[in-house]
Amino acid sequence: MNDITQKLPARDIQLKILEAMTAVQNEQDAADRGVNAEEYKVLLDRLGRAPNRVELGVIGEMWSEHCSYKSSRMHLAKFPTKGDRVIQGPGENAGVVDIDDGQACIFKMESHNHPSFIEPYQGAATGVGGILRDVFTMGARPVALVNALRFGEPTHPKTRSLVEGVVAGIGGYGNCVGVPTVAGETQFHKGYNGNILVNAMAVGLADQDKIFYAKGAVPGRSVMYVGAKTGRDGIGGASMSSAEFAEGDEEKRPTVQVGAPFTEKLLIEACLELMATDAIESIQDMGAAGLTSSAVEIADKGGIGIEMDMDAVPQxxxxxxxxxxMLSESQERMLMILKPGREDVAKAIFDKWDLDAEVIGKTTDTGRFVLTQFGEVVCDIPVPPLAEDAPKYDLPWNEPQAATPVPRADIPTPASYADTLKAMLALPNMASKRWIWEQYDRHVMGDTVDSSESGGDAALVRVHGTDKALAICSDCNPQYVAADPFEGGKQAVAEAYRNLSSVGAEPIAITNNLNFGSPNKPDTMGYIVKAIEGMAAACKELDFPVVSGNVSLNNQTDGVAIPPTPVCGGIGLVKNIGQTTTATKARLGDVLMMIGDVGTHLNASLYLREIIGREEGPPPPVDLATEKRRGEFVRTLIKARLVTACHDISDGGLACAAAEMGLGCGVGVALNNAMLEEDIDLLAHYFGEDQGRYLLAISPGNVPDVMAKALDANIPLTPIGQFGGDSVQLGDQSVSLADLRAAHEGWMPEYMASLN
Structure with a gap:
């Protein structure tokens, strides 16, 4: 448009713009905006006419998968979303849970996958900024950030630069805005070569009587735009994020937003200051689809109409x-509906923080979404078709095929278990990610007690000024989900439950980020359906409701989908920070004890996949009743201060978990096979990934008490080793802690050093 108008007089420019914006759009125009032929027919029915360019732009963004969840919404309803501690479930900017004493935890996870592949630094940075706004929009001060990252295989030519850019973007934004990054996970797999995943989670704290919602607006109120000015960055970002990639899609860089973390910091403080004045009736951040989605969501949740003047929007x-x-996704912006007569109060506060604050419209009782520019109406459409009355699909899906088990006889036993342990700890998915998390400020704000990235199963963040703490984690094993989405979905939730229990926290609720390929492929849709059903079953059994989340579909390149990756972000509550532990606190002389049975399951394991080279077989089954009983037992022991250190057994099995505990505390550990039955399968014992198991470090004086409690609770508990020395011993084989540390911590920095 600039090329056409830059040499014309001002009014002629306006007329040219109006002519282009009000031009009637046809079916092909709709297809170009991601609205298919059938949806275009629905659009014509809803409007009673063909849309113009602005109207089609608004509808195209709101009907995108990213905004409408049109292919997944009916299945998302299967999640349990209520619980004793749930204050607000899905449907608002973030979920809200009760953490006692009139306080609330507000949290959510979202994806920024496509933008981060196209422009890794800004894609990841603006993902962090966006999820922070979801939390402080509701009146919470952000206190923690989490990230769940999936990259392609390390040998792929793009992987190193993507890792470098994404990590720099996360650190650059989070560090500057002053919120600690305390937990996360980073995995590599060839399935992400053409479509990486960047999932960001934010956690905040608020008083329960000072929570703000998008719902609640009534007619006759001022609509105020606050924050940074609007530019042309990120236009069409929601529809871009809802489309699959093709080779060469780096040319889509103009659709990636540009972040300004120092502006976000000002926006946080300004919004929280205004919230203290009781001037806000409704508030919504401008995320995907920018001003369009924020205005639509406020109008829809209030059952009202909205009118906005584009000339009043700061540009x-x-x-x-x-x-x-309307479609710009410029960052650091919010939309709010003010109570009568509070406009000057809001403007004064935002002026103080050197941020724009302008009244750009009003709420109405018409139920219509009306936009004007240069004094002319350029959009006039009903609100319901943009939200609840948008298309929804019950797409066909195929039952996923069961994975064929790999017989134990076909899984080779290594010549040396000790050498195998060393090799496994150096694998990209097991190796220390210190190179990554040392670039994040984990202790800003001063309340980080322990970060999961430095060795714990979950991060611990003190509730400021109290003895309480939040436990925070992020979990998913995509290989399990690929092998069996129902069991893999259960496992993702159960793993989050175990990680929170491992530090002594009561698991409260989860947020999730469901990352899949195209829902229009029945096979992929089958994985989506069964993974959701597995997760829902686990959430129900474990009393671990879903209170917020995000669905990211069409994560595929040239028709090839990513591994199914439903990430769970878990939140737990610790009522007394003194009644916690981590995986890294074992002491010399502690007895190593295992909750659960001896390992048997090598199918779909890290050993089979990475050491033997066979990505085959079903995942380990998850017994949810067992998970719940054992988790409750572990929390009881930790609360009674009978446990020095605790670590759940997950990827890599018992040997890897024990080695991680030894590396974390700097003390060797010996696994004593004499305590086991003679005919035990040592390979499965060391590297099997059976679920529902924990390792406990117990002071020798507490062992009888712990054993008695386990017997009373009918919990299988076996002493299997002791902490001491400077090596990890697997029966009569051993490997020094120094060699393990070099292998474990050496891979990532060596890999990233080869970038230059």
């Missing part, structure tokens, strides 16, 4: 069209 570029203004 940093000239001759912006209504289409560009």
């Amino acid at each position: 940093r570029e000239t001759n912006m069209t209504a289409f560009e203004i």
Whole structure:
């Protein structure tokens, strides 16, 4: 548009823009905006006419998978979303749970996958900024960040630069805005070569009587735009994030937003200050689809209409069209509905923080979404078709095929278990990610007690000024989900439950980020359906409801989907920070004890996949009743201060978990096979990934008490080793801690050093 208008007089420019914006759009125009032929027919029915360019832009963004969840919404309803501690479940900017004493924890996880592949630094940075806004929009001060990252195989030519850019973007934004990054996970797999995953989670704290919602707006109120000015960055980002990639899609860089973390910090403080004045009736951040989605969501949740004047929107570029203004995803912006007469109060606060604050419209009782530019109406459509009355699909799906088990006889036993342990700890998915997390400020704000990235199963963040703490984790094993989405979905939730229990926290609720390929492929849709059903079953059995989340579909390149990756972000509550532990606190002389049975399951394991080279077989089954009983037992022991250190057994099995505990505390550990039955399968014992198991470090004086409690609770508990020395011993084989540490911590820095 600028090229057409830059040499014309001002009014002629306006007329040219209006002509382009009000031009009637046809079926092909709709297809270009991601609205298919059938949806275009629905659109015509809803409007009673063909849309113009602005209207089609608005509808195209709101009907995208990213905004509408049109292919997954009916299945998301299977999640349990209520519980004794749930204050607000899905449907708002973030979930809200009760953490006692009139306080609430507000949290959510979202994806920024496509933008981070196209432009890794800004894609990841703005993912962090966006999820922070979801939390402080509701009146919470953000206190923690989490990230769940999936990259392609290390040998792929793009992987190293993507890792470098994404990590720099996360650190650059989070560090500057002053919120600690305390937990996360980083995995590598060839299935992400053409479509990486960057899932960001934010956690905040608020008083329960000072929580703000998007719902609640009534007619006759001022609509105020606050924050940074609107530019042309990120236009069409929601629809771009809802489309699959093809080779060469780096040319889509103009659709990636640009972040300004120092502006976000100002926005946090300004919003929290205004919230203290009781001037806000409704508030919504401008995330995917920008001003469009924020305005639609406020209008829809209030059952009202909204009118906005594009000329009043603060703009940093000239001759912006209504289409560009409404679809821009410029960052650090919010939309709020003010109570009568509070406009000057809001403007004064935002002026103080050197941020724009302008009244750009009003709420109405018409139920319509109306936009004007240069004094002319450029959009006039009903609100319901943009939200609850948008298309929803019950797409066909195929039952996923069961994985064929690999017979034990076909799984070779290594010549040396000790050498195998060393090799496994150096694998990309097991190796220390210190190179990554040392770039994040984990202790800013001063309340981080322990970060999961430095060795714990979950991060611990003190509730400021109290003895309480939040436990926070992020979990998913995509290989399990690929092998069996129902069991893999159960396991993702159960793993989060175990990680929270391992530090002594009561698991409260989860947020999730469901990352899959195209829902229009029945095979992929089958994985989506069964993974959700597995997760829902686990959430119900474990009393671990879903209170917020995100669905990211069409994660595929040239028709090849990513591994199914439903990430769980878990939140737990610790009522007394003194009644916690981590995986890294074992002491010399402690007895190593295992909750659960001897390992048997090598199918779909890290050993089979990475050491033997066979990505085959079903995942280990998850007994949810057993998970719940054992988790409760572990928490009881930790609360009674009978446990020095605790670590759940997951990827890599018993040997890897024990080695991680030894590396974390700097003390060797010997696994004593004499305590086991003679005919035990040592390979499965060391590297099997059977579920529902924990390792406990117990002071020798507490062993009789712990054993008695386990007997009373009918919990299988076996002493299997002791902490001491400077090596990890597997029966009569051993490997020094120094060699293990070099292998475990050496891979990532060596890999990233080869970038230059």
